[in-house]
Amino acid sequence: MHMLAASPSELSRRDRILAFAAALLVLLLSALDQTIVATAMPRIVRDLSGLERIAWVGTAYLLTSTVVVPIYGKLGDIYGRRAILIFGVIVFLTGSALCGLAGEFGPLPLIGDGMNQLIVFRALQGIGGGALATGAFATVADLVPPAERGRYTGLFGAVFGLASVLGPLIGGLLTDHASMTIAGHYVSGWRFVFYVNLPLGAVALYVLATHWPHVGVRRGGRIDWLGSVLVLASFVPLLLALSWGGHRFAWDSPVLMAMFAAAVAGLVALYFAERGNPDAVIPIDLFSNRVFARGNAALFLINMAFMGIVMFYPLYLQVVKGEAATTSGFAMLPMMGGILVASMIGGRLSARFKVYKPILVGGSILMLIGVGLLLTVDRNTPLSTLGWFMAVLGLGMGPAQGMYTLAIQSTVAPARTGVATASAQFFRQIGSTVGVAMFGALLTNSLAADLPVRVPEIAPVVAQGRSAEPVDISHAQTLAMDDNVLRSELTAQGRGDDATVAHVKEELRDSFAAAILALFRVSAALMGLAFLVTLTVPGLKLRGRQLPTPPADDA
Numbered sequence: 001m002h003m004l005a006a007s008p009s010e011l012s013r014r015d016r017i018l019a020f021a022a023a024l025l026v027l028l029l030s031a032l033d034q035t036i037v038a039t040a041m042p043r044i045v046r047d048l049s050g051l052e053r054i055a056w057v058g059t060a061y062l063l064t065s066t067v068v069v070p071i072y073g074k075l076g077d078i079y080g081r082r083a084i085l086i087f088g089v090i091v092f093l094t095g096s097a098l099c100g101l102a103g104e105f106g107p108l109p110l111i112g113d114g115m116n117q118l119i120v121f122r123a124l125q126g127i128g129g130g131a132l133a134t135g136a137f138a139t140v141a142d143l144v145p146p147a148e149r150g151r152y153t154g155l156f157g158a159v160f161g162l163a164s165v166l167g168p169l170i171g172g173l174l175t176d177h178a179s180m181t182i183a184g185h186y187v188s189g190w191r192f193v194f195y196v197n198l199p200l201g202a203v204a205l206y207v208l209a210t211h212w213p214h215v216g217v218r219r220g221g222r223i224d225w226l227g228s229v230l231v232l233a234s235f236v237p238l239l240l241a242l243s244w245g246g247h248r249f250a251w252d253s254p255v256l257m258a259m260f261a262a263a264v265a266g267l268v269a270l271y272f273a274e275r276g277n278p279d280a281v282i283p284i285d286l287f288s289n290r291v292f293a294r295g296n297a298a299l300f301l302i303n304m305a306f307m308g309i310v311m312f313y314p315l316y317l318q319v320v321k322g323e324a325a326t327t328s329g330f331a332m333l334p335m336m337g338g339i340l341v342a343s344m345i346g347g348r349l350s351a352r353f354k355v356y357k358p359i360l361v362g363g364s365i366l367m368l369i370g371v372g373l374l375l376t377v378d379r380n381t382p383l384s385t386l387g388w389f390m391a392v393l394g395l396g397m398g399p400a401q402g403m404y405t406l407a408i409q410s411t412v413a414p415a416r417t418g419v420a421t422a423s424a425q426f427f428r429q430i431g432s433t434v435g436v437a438m439f440g441a442l443l444t445n446s447l448a449a450d451l452p453v454r455v456p457e458i459a460p461v462v463a464q465g466r467s468a469e470p471v472d473i474s475h476a477q478t479l480a481m482d483d484n485v486l487r488s489e490l491t492a493q494g495r496g497d498d499a500t501v502a503h504v505k506e507e508l509r510d511s512f513a514a515a516i517l518a519l520f521r522v523s524a525a526l527m528g529l530a531f532l533v534t535l536t537v538p539g540l541k542l543r544g545r546q547l548p549t550p551p552a553d554d555a
Contacts, residue, residue: 015211022207023136026089027159029200030132033061033096033125035167035336038310039329040175040190042318046481047188048103050115051447051474055440058311059239060119062433064126066426067231070281071223072131081135082212086205088131093201095125100194168314168336170196172329190325226273227281234266235430239437245445283423290538291411295404296424298360298533300431302367302400305526307435308519309374309393310335312443319480320379320513331383334391342366342398356407357539359399364531366396371524379513411540439519446515447473455507480508 037044037057045051076084098121103114111117171193178189241259245251274280287293310332317328346359370393377386405424412420451473479486486505490496 018207018211022085022204022212024159025200025204025207026085026132027136028163029089029092029197029204030129030136031159031163032167032170033092033129033197035163036171036193036196039168039171039314039325039332040193041311042315042328042477042481043175043188043190043325044118045115045474046478047190048114048118049472049474049478050113050118051477052444053115053119053440054311054315054443055436055438056119057122058307058436059433059440060123061126061129062429062436063232063235063239064123065130066429066433067228068127068130069134069425069429071225071228072134075223076135082208084131085135085212086208088128088135089201089205089208091128092125092132093128093198093205095121095123095128096194096197096201099125100191168332169326169329172324172326175325177326222279224274224277224279224281227270227277230266230270230273231281234263234270235433237266238263239433242434242437242441245441282426283420286412286420286423289411290536291540292408292420292423294533294537295408296427298530298537299400299404299424300427300434301526301530301533302397303428303431304435304438305371305523305530306397307432308439308523308526309371311436311439312516312519313390316513316516319477320509320516321383322481322509323383327383331386332390334387335394335397338391338394338396339398342395343402344398346399346403350403350406354541355539356403356410357537359403360407360534360537363396363399363403364527364534366392367400367527368396368524368531370394370396371520371527374520375517375524377517377520379509407537407540411538439522442519442522443515444473446518447476447511450511450514451476451508454511455504476508477512480505480512 041054041057044057045054072084072088099118102118102121107113108117111120174192174196175190178192180187180189237259241256241263245256249255270282271284274282275284277284314325314328314332317323317331318325323331342363346363349359350356370389373389373392377389408420408424455476479489483501483505486508487496487501490501490504
């Protein structure tokens with residue numbers, strides 16, 4: 001028989017505070033991990049020689065964490081939040097430690113070089129990370145009486161805002177200043193971007209194990225294993241094809257055609273498996289709701305477009321403009337601050353006027369203006385100007401962080417609010433996952449075609465002698481960022497004079513600038529499409545003073 005061990009009203013104030021602090025801490029772990037890595041990525045891919053695989057560092061985490069979210073939700077209802085949170089934190093910390101060790105011991109059997117190790121370990125980290133946000137949000141229903149939930153959920157928004165502002169800055173500081181030599185072994189600073197999770201996670205584990213109250217409804221339920229497997233079967237071939245197309249394989253090669261066919265077949269099978277399934281990962285019947293369908297479509301497009309900027313803007317700053325990782329972290333602050341401010345303002349406006357459509361449209365217009373300003377950027381644009389551009393983009397992105405979900409929640413039956421919320425999170429993360437893979441492929445294809453033409457001086461150095469991968473773009477990135485390596489390689493060719501070194505460096509940076517700024521143009525097109533979809537979202541009044549509380553099993 002399923003029992004409720006303790007109701008929220010029976011908890012002491014101390015126990016409630018400690019448990020809620022643990023939930024906030026695990027949420028901070030999850031939120032920080034999504035922002036702290038961005039500014040370290042240029043240095044990571046340079047050290048691990050993996051620029052052509054940069055997309056998979058983000059894709060691996062996003063894909064695994066997305067697929068396991070509904071599974072953890074059901075397991076939490078069956079076995080309790082504490083067990084799932086402890087399991088998630090342990091897996092997340094194990095993945096974090098292994099990410100920090102990636103490449104330290106050379107190639108590993110089955111996995112390969114350091115970049116492959118990082119991708120595999122990020123996937124493991126994502127399996128744990130999927131439990132963190134899911135379990136943390138569910139604690140609001142488990143620990144807090146309904147009348148007090150609004151006050152507590154505001155703290156979750158503050159944690160996300162804090163992570164958005166501090167993450168890029170901490171990532172840059174650690175990358176630039178945390179390098180050290182331990183027992184004669186040099187440890188690069190970017191590794192501490194992953195190691196920093198360990199002490200935070202240890203504190204969270206202690207509180208979870210010793211002070212987490214025995215609350216939470218135990219219910220029966222079926223986990224949609226088939227749907228989860230079909231999600232993987234659909235998106236893994238798609239993402240592999242997007243990553244390899246035009247670079248490792250020609251777009252019309254049999255291998256890629258087979259992958260695209262497998263992705264389509266997987267999506268068709270997913271549709272039939274989820275239709276009429278009450279425990280579906282993706283509730284097909286809700287797509288008849290126009291707010292649900294179009295809101296999720298806009299979320300998918302916006303997050304896909306956003307990854308073309310947030311993932312590669314630090315690369316532009318560090319490779320093209322030659323800025324340090326710390327500086328690139330500071331340069332991200334205007335955008336992150338804009339997101340935080342606009343999300344708070346959007347929430348207040350929606351609560352006061354009981355509407356969401358004008359806020360969504362206004363945010364979309366600001367996003368278009370922000371990404372339009374980025375299209376005017378060149379190598380000589382000063383950081384102060386870039387800061388204003390990114391602030392405008394952040395102000396536009398702010399409402400998208402929660403307002404689409406608010407709209408979706410308000411138009412479904414109260415009993416399905418949790419399912420609709422989980423679906424919005426799913427499409428948000430799938431959009432980010434596809435965006436990372438797509439923009440990574442665009443970047444590598446552009447550089448592979450442009451570098452031999454623009455910089456023929458380094459062609460003999462970076463040529464691989466294979467038709468599928470004629471240019472080592474990771475090595476080209478190293479040459480663009482490290483004058484000593486560039487001079488050494490040109491000297492070996494008898495062309496190490498100052499004029500040649502300066503010329504090659506400029507051409508390298510011009511090639512990277514052209515490739516990265518082309519990504520911004522694609523982001524602008526996707527933002528424009530998202531704006532058109534947003535215009536078609538029905539504008540309805542929000543119900544009542546507060547939105548219905550999601551049921552615990554769907555939180």
